[in-house]
Amino acid sequence: MLNSGRPFASYHLWSLFAPATGQERWHCQMKRGFIKARQKEPLIKSLLAKVSPPQRIGLLAQKGVYEFHHHRQWLTQPDGVEQVAQLLKLSKSSIEIQQRVIQILKNYYHRPVLLGKHIIQLTSGDEGFPQPIVIHQKNYQFRLYATMDCVFIEADKILHILDFKTGRSAFDERQALVYLLAARYLYPDYQAVASFYNLERCKNSALISVTSKQLDAVEDQLAQVALKHQQDMHHYQQNPHNFSKIFPPNPGNHCRYCPFSSICEFSDAKHSKS
Template sequence: MNFASYHLWSQFEPALGREDAHCQMQRGWRWTQKSSVKEVPELPLAETIWQKVGKLAQQGIYEFHQDPLLLKHPKGSERVADRLYLYYEIATVRARVMRILQQYQAAPFLLGQDILVLNRGDEPIPPPIDIQVADDRFQLFAAFDCIIRSSEDRIHIIDFKTGIADFDRRQADVYLLACSYLYPDLNAVASFHNLETMTRSELITTADDRLDSIASTLARIAKLHRQQLEEYQLNPDCFDRLFPAHPGRHCQYCPFNYRCAYAAAGLTN
């Protein structure tokens, strides 16, 4: 079955302001390395520093709420760091995550909240949601960082961020679409919370007609993505046409630059 997620959407279409650094060929490298187009999970890649910080920060928040007494302990952050084996990480990652843990212990914004979902961040891919849009059907994958019940009839989706990257409204839209299926009797809002800068986005809501539009967009992307992978399976020589390159300075951060014939030109620009 066709499938979609925010991650796939972001690989198809860049976030606003990120157009120059977007490359369809990276999506091609990611997905055509699979032995079969029927396999949904991506093959693991080496983690960047910012990915490592984000994952460990989320795990730290989870550990605090598995044992809330740590929030009151004078060395609670150090105890959580031990559970994360933080002292085995490189100095940059260790310092940034330690600061996040200390900041959260000083101001634990989830303490006392009615937490419905709080993921550690390294769980298996959650079961997909079947979505029908006209004659198209696809499976939507959405992994939530945190969902709290903010009132009797409303839930609040919180997505944790680190670093200085801007928030992408589309991610919240996908979460809100997923919750319209998972929690059909509840109103939902979403927000982003940067654990490193301690900043929050405004609350994001989405009307029903926009949810329908998002579902249609995801259905289109899911269908096209599947078609491209199947066409590549039949004719691997069409790779460059299906997944056109966009070389530039961003090539130096691409995990596939060692395999890409266009990366050398991008690295010199």
């Protein structure tokens, strides 16, 4: 559990705090309030514990890639996909999840993008929170959390951070920027690049690289996010009745996809059912 009394930042918090370009009309600060400020309330805790089908598919896909490389012989065996599927216990999932994950495994079996790479980190998806990177500067101090799916070394000694995706959501470059900032502290001897790879669509993003000055700007931005979120949390703890003022709602059609629509008094989805 993250301590709300100390400033921290992550891509997840940044995405809750500010929308990706082009997503402004669907962004709702109240979602950040539910997830961060009211997460210990029993009803909200139970909603947060639910894993949606897209989330489940993403977790299983990451685990599948991990298992292919943990048991590398399965990438060359005719029944390799079936072996990984059995290890993932796919039979306990819904038909939709089974079908999509099987296709992801087949995709990776035929195009194992990490095969032959000098992998120095590959997560299975169930490691929990990573150790924070404590960033100290003259004007600020905060903890940075960054969970990287895969890190490998290219032939030219470039550190490559690869993030796996599923579904049809657009890549958010801010996630790569957070990883590149983390790499500055975790792997200071390497020049780093980042990219995304969609396991369902077999689609690569362009390589993302930044200058040291650009990373400084990312760090400053994350410091502002960490500080403002800490202030919001403090204000809420002092005045819980001001929840909707501290974390203002933005109701609309997007409410139907929000996990808190059933309990949010501002939800368009809730009002449409009444």
